[in-house]
Amino acid sequence: MRLILIGFMGSGKSCLAGELATRYRLPCYDIDSLIEEETGSSIEEIFMNRGEEWFRMREREVLCQLPDETVIATGGGVIEISENRQLLKQQENFTIWLHPPFSLIYERIDGSRRPKIRGLNREGIYSLWKERLPLYRECSNLSFNSSSSDFKELFREIDWLFRAVD
Secondary structure, eight states: OEEEEEOSTTSSHHHHHHHHHHHHTOOEEEHHHHHHHHHTSOHHHHHHHTOHHHHHHHHHHHHHHSOSSEEEEOOTTGGGSHHHHHHHTSTTEEEEEEOOOHHHHHHHHTTOOOGGGTTOOHHHHHHHHHHHHHHHHHHOSEEEOOSSSOOHHHHHHHHHHHHHHO
16 A cells, blocks of 8 residues: 655645654655656756646656555645546555645745745635645545644554554
């Protein structure tokens, strides 16, 4: 089984992925980091030079190539492509949606150079966040309000899941 983390930018996917990988002794992959490493470019540069369509295609390819028994942090927009949503919902995946309150997300990403929010004010970012909520919900097996770094409740849920699978 692959534990896959989804959620809006700034929701804590990369941070929690490391915690989960350590707790369950699984390899951890961050799709954005893998693509940056592969291309030698930042996500911002990839969007500027190759475009979002190329990035989303590569994101899907990387997600398909990652092995079972791993923890995977996705990019915030992975759910924008229907093929990615179908992939996230496959039986061998357990997809966890991290969704802290918008105010916390905005605090975390305000002033960042993320390509999808470049030039957007708070209302524009809120609109994008709101637009994506049903897509995250559609793909998730479990949702978690990741507004703190206390993951005890989430770990209990996942511990139960691993016991059920054994």
